Amino acid sequence: MENFAGRLASLLSSLVFRGASEVHRRPGFAVALYVAALCGVLASTSGKGAGRRMSESPQNRLLRSLEEAGLRTVQRRYRVGDEIYAAGAPADSLYFLLSGVVRTCKNYGDLKEATTALLKDEGVFGALDLDGEGESQQETAEALTEARVVAVRKSALAWLVKRNPEASLALLSAFSERGRQAEELHGILLRREVASRLAGLLSTLGERFGRREAEDEFGPVTIDIGLTHRQLADMIASTREAVSKAMVELRCEELIEVRGDRKIVLLDPAALSRYAEDGSLRRKSQPARG
Amino acid sequence: MENFAGRLASLLSSLVFRGASEVHRRPGFAVALYVAALCGVLASTSGKGAGRRMSESPQNRLLRSLEEAGLRTVQRRYRVGDEIYAAGAPADSLYFLLSGVVRTCKNYGDLKEATTALLKDEGVFGALDLDGEGESQQETAEALTEARVVAVRKSALAWLVKRNPEASLALLSAFSERGRQAEELHGILLRREVASRLAGLLSTLGERFGRREAEDEFGPVTIDIGLTHRQLADMIASTREAVSKAMVELRCEELIEVRGDRKIVLLDPAALSRYAEDGSLRRKSQPARG
């Protein structure tokens, strides 16, 4: 397979010509590169392993590349409520979520805080760039459940990106996934009524954190994380009380249901997202327009 | 300089080992790579040119890499109001703005539309990923002024990323810049009062499109694009009328001024952004708290 030869060639050439100048700045990297080359070779000679890698998530491929390059990464475990980083902390690393749920939130107005992103089991967070070394985090990240997180220094990622094209693609993919999610939240915030925003939020939470009750494609979906009304409110720019009232409304419409352990069940995801679009269900059956 | 040797080595190795397998799929690419290698070498031997390149914007470096690789890119000019792509169009390309102002907007609820991004003279737009080839655009993009735009097929970018590490960094940088902007807009949308959201919006528009009146660091800033109240309203999830009233309020507070040609002048950018944070200026001098 040319894949094998290609990887070997590019890794070696980087090593010989470019890595050399890095050696005095980053002792140990030259060795790491040799290791990387060897690992790459060994991995791709095992046909089955290579095949499985193709179906791996981009993030896993990226992290594996880091390991293979022997770059030091810090994996850490957090418990419920633990702070991963606070606003103002140096933004010199990116964080990759391996398992658990993490949320990032922005503080503003001195006492208000707003959840800006919610990640589960995968995804990158931290200031999403590779250059802003000197800057500081704009938001706070905390674990909502037990979580395993890998912190990678941006300089290490930049180094890897320059040498490993697969890693570049993986990182780009991680960035764009986050972009997609941000856009989705943005769309939700544009709705005027609280109930609409809430419906939209629950709808996308269902898509991302949902667990289907049955194998039924359109059946009920349970949102698998416990969220307080306060947290929901923080995501849709509203208040606890308003969320509480909106929940009643959605329950009356039989769009959702709240289980004993506070988890939310979307009874009819499709109708819920329609509700979010239309602002409400005032006109139930008016498909014909114009 | 090792830079020169490194580039040559990595380009050639890609060509020999990896490029070979691409040839039958993409005729002409092998030749492109030779050209790229040559251009790279020639460019970096000219000391001054290499120096200038370092200070080039990442986007320019990226586009230059594309040219150097001989990849076909489509540059197009648009006039005021022209549509660059519509929602639903195939999302197989990314668009790089060279000059002019472009806005992207989302339509929802059948007749409402919301501006999701505003770009000037540079920046990437279109669905920001390299993989979603089969998908379609979720938003519409249109030129607000005369604009020059380069459309690049995602497949070409992916191809380039795999071979040119500099391009990867440039693309990552472009993505993260958009991410930053999206986050900023997100933060603005979270404020409750229209006047606050408007102040926040004008504040960031000032940073991005502003022109200082004097060399004074904190002096007035003029927003260099003409925006109607309707367009402002579309960015902060509000209405023309509400924007009109909020503008009066900001004018009374002497935070902004509207010039004859409708351009908005931020009289005190710092105070304006404070206004956005606090929700208002009710307490003018209450720095001590607790």
Place this chain on the structure above:
DNA sequence: CGCTGATTTGAATTAGATCAACGATGGTGG
């Protein structure tokens, strides 16, 4: 058991969307 924090409900208040009307502006076509 008495905390604390989450949820729920209600009443009062206010912000903003909606509706309507008018002058100003700017572009179009005769």
Place this chain on the structure above:
DNA sequence: CCACCATCGTTGATCTAATTCAAATCAGCG
């Protein structure tokens, strides 16, 4: 050049929806 029309900016009145304030219930936890 002017009549015409569409859009823009502005203002006021009205009405809905959401925030705010207040208070009661409930749940988990040390």
